[in-house]
Amino acid sequence: xxxxxxxxxxxxxxxxxxxxxxxxxxxxxxxxxxxxxxxxxxxxxxxxxxxxxxxxxxxxxxxxxxxxxxxxxxxxxxxxxxxxxxxxxxxxxxxxxxxxxxxxxxxxxxxxxxxxxxxxxxxxxxxxxxxxxxxxxxxxxxxxxxxxxxxxxxxxxxxxxxxxxxxxxxxxxxxxxxxxxxxxxxxxxxxxxxxxxxxxxxxxxxxxxxxxxxxxxxxxxxxxxxxxxxx
Amino acid sequence: xxxxxxxxxxxxxxxxxxxxxxxxxxxxxxxxxxxxxxxxxxxxxxxxxxxxxxxxxxxxxxxxxxxxxxxxxxxxxxxxxxxxxxxxxxxxxxxxxxxxxxxxxxxxxxxxxxxxxxxxxxxxxxxxxxxxxxxxxxxxxxxxxxxxxxxxxxxxxxxxxxxxxxxxxxxxxxxxxxxxxxxxxxxxxxxxxxxxxxxxxxxxxxxxxxxxxxxxxxxxxxxxxxxxxxx
Numbered sequence: 024x025x026x027x028x029x030x031x032x033x034x035x036x037x038x039x040x041x042x043x044x045x046x047x048x049x050x051x052x053x054x055x056x057x058x059x060x061x062x063x064x065x066x067x068x069x070x071x072x073x074x075x076x077x078x079x080x081x082x083x084x085x086x087x088x089x090x091x092x093x094x095x096x097x098x099x100x101x102x103x104x105x106x107x108x109x110x111x112x113x114x115x116x117x118x119x120x121x122x123x124x125x126x127x128x129x130x131x132x133x134x135x136x137x138x139x140x141x142x143x144x145x146x147x148x149x150x151x152x153x154x155x156x157x158x159x160x161x162x163x164x165x166x167x168x169x170x171x172x173x174x175x176x177x178x179x180x181x182x183x184x185x186x187x188x189x190x191x192x193x194x195x196x197x198x199x200x201x202x203x204x205x206x207x208x209x210x211x212x213x214x215x216x217x218x219x220x221x222x223x224x225x226x227x228x229x230x231x232x233x234x235x236x237x238x239x240x241x242x243x244x245x246x247x248x249x250x251x252x253x254x
Numbered sequence: 255x256x257x258x259x260x261x262x263x264x265x266x267x268x269x270x271x272x273x274x275x276x277x278x279x280x281x282x283x284x285x286x287x288x289x290x291x292x293x294x295x296x297x298x299x300x301x302x303x304x305x306x307x308x309x310x311x312x313x314x315x316x317x318x319x320x321x322x323x324x325x326x327x328x329x330x331x332x333x334x335x336x337x338x339x340x341x342x343x344x345x346x347x348x349x350x351x352x353x354x355x356x357x358x359x360x361x362x363x364x365x366x367x368x369x370x371x372x373x374x375x376x377x378x379x380x381x382x383x384x385x386x387x388x389x390x391x392x393x394x395x396x397x398x399x400x401x402x403x404x405x406x407x408x409x410x411x412x413x414x415x416x417x418x419x420x421x422x423x424x425x426x427x428x429x430x431x432x433x434x435x436x437x438x439x440x441x442x443x444x445x446x447x448x449x450x451x452x453x454x455x456x457x458x459x460x461x462x463x464x465x466x467x468x469x470x471x472x473x474x475x476x477x478x479x480x481x482x483x484x485x
Contacts, residue, residue: 143411143412147411162414162415163415164415165411165412165415173409174409174410174412175407175409176406176407176408176409177407177408177409177411178404178405178406178407178408179405180374180378180393180396180405180408180421181374181396181405182423183421183422184393184394184396184423184424184425185423185425186423187422187424187425187428188422188423189420189421189422189423190411190414190420190421190422191414191418191419191420191421192413192414192415192416192418192419192420193418194415194416194418197418
């Protein structure tokens with residue numbers, strides 16, 4: 024797909040950013056959030072899997088727009104970083120919540136306007152119970168489902184009718200034509216320190232295999248990059 | 255809700271039509287189909303529960319637009335009327351299909367662009383496997399779920415991501431401002447015989463209770479109306 028090949032013009036930011044924040048995951052955030060979710064100032068935004076390479080940016084873009092933003096992640100360390108470094112208003116560790124519906128009601132007493140979902144499964148089912156009228160769910164992935172023999176059933180879709188919710192699936196491949204707009208928006212924010220980014224960098228090809236294995240046990244913090252050589 | 259009260263101006267069509275084809279169910283079809291589904295000539299359209307008061311019109315509107323239209327219903331009589339009277343290209347009796355996925359693949363070898371769904375449950379799950387890229391599912395109801403203690407789980411939502419599908423819930427109450435446009439479109443079609451309508455009319459209030467009971471055993475053909483008095 025030639026549209027996804029491009030020459031990097033801006034080398035004043037770390038090159039590795041182009042594998043994450045400024046690459047496919049970042050573009051996914053950007054296009055998904057602005058094109059599908061139609062965010063408005065003051066809206067309530069949930070980012071599930073907020074610490075993933077796709078999830079990191081969207082919460083910060085939503086904050087920059089004046090939204091109230093809550094993220095979920097799977098460790099205390101990541102929750103802390105979401106709030107302290109990325110400026111999320113609230114964050115919760117979904118592994119420690121016995122009742123996801125109750126966790127969402129605690130974080131969103133007014134309900135959710137936009138859910139940027141990368142998880143699916145039980146999280147999506149709880150989300151459906153907490154969406155507001157005319158709210159939007161952008162589905163960029165369903166990581167809770169990929170390794171199951173049979174996907175979990177989603178039982179609360181009737182909320183779609185009662186609350187006129189829109190769910191839309193999304194892949195970045197439809198939006199590469201927006202890549203220049205994306206860089207125009209995000210590069211200045213990075214240079215001004217308004218958007219933070221956390222990635223895990225392994226040095227040298229010999230450390231690649233262990234970095235790969237680490238992804239599947241959740242050892243990485245943010246996008247896992249392997250630096251083959253530094254010029 | 256005052257917006258839903260209006261004086262009937264056009265009495266050259268049966269008054270009972272305003273309880274179905276020209277009332278809330280018809281408006282639901284119209285707004286749902288044009289506002290949410292963005293139909294284009296030549297697209298493949300499935301109307302689940304095609305014989306219901308909501309489902310009858312949308313297939314005919316889709317045919318008038320040049321779409322290929324398939325409906326599902328629950329009896330041979332209704333299937334026959336869908337094809338002979340309403341002009342659907344194909345129709346199937348979902349009660350006689352052991353494998354809904356196979357039935358949809360038979361009717362839509364190219365896949366589905368628009369699904370107007372009023373059923374949910376197993377039908378929606380099979381539909382998700384047969385949607386095309388960038389297709390749309392408008393959910394006006396989930397009649398298969400209303401009487402279950404626990405809703406059936408929908409397992410195929412991952413198709414949303416792979417195929418960039420949009421699902422949107424819908425109620426007519428958001429669209430009453432379009433009622434004059436709706437009548438402007440549909441009344442001429444009815445007068446010209448381009449849109450057919452089937453309803454079940456019980457005469458006299460004393461026949462109301464048995465008509466009501468009949469709805470729940472599927473005895474009615476189309477909207478069940480009770481004529482209290484004819485002027």
